[in-house]
Amino acid sequence: MNPQSRSSEAGGTEALAPRLKRWIDTVLVIDVFLVIAGAIWFALAVALHSQHVEAPLQLLQRLWDPLFTPAIGLLMAAALVSGLLGWWQRQGLSRDRDSGT
Numbered sequence: 001m002n003p004q005s006r007s008s009e010a011g012g013t014e015a016l017a018p019r020l021k022r023w024i025d026t027v028l029v030i031d032v033f034l035v036i037a038g039a040i041w042f043a044l045a046v047a048l049h050s051q052h053v054e055a056p057l058q059l060l061q062r063l064w065d066p067l068f069t070p071a072i073g074l075l076m077a078a079a080l081v082s083g084l085l086g087w088w089q090r091q092g093l094s095r096d097r098d099s100g101t
Contacts, residue, residue: 031074038068 045056
């Protein structure tokens with residue numbers, strides 16, 4: 001099989017991988033900013049709560065389970081997967097060096 005026929009057969013999956021990676025990266029960037037905004041909102045809501053302004057903290061509490069908990073979970077999962085993939089790649093590189101390839 002020549003290289004041209006192989007690239008045309010796998011063309012769909014080769015084009016899908018970069019698009020999928022870009023989409024995942026975009027989702028994770030949005031997620032990071034959502035978590036940062038939530039942290040800032042929390043700090044402001046606590047400060048306002050000390051001044052007896054309850055609305056921002058109440059809204060944060062209503063949004064905590066459906067919005068912020070999954071966002072923080074996604075961020076933590078992405079960090080764990082990234083760390084595991086990095087470790088796995090380092091293990092593969094060290095095995096390659098040991099075998100002389």
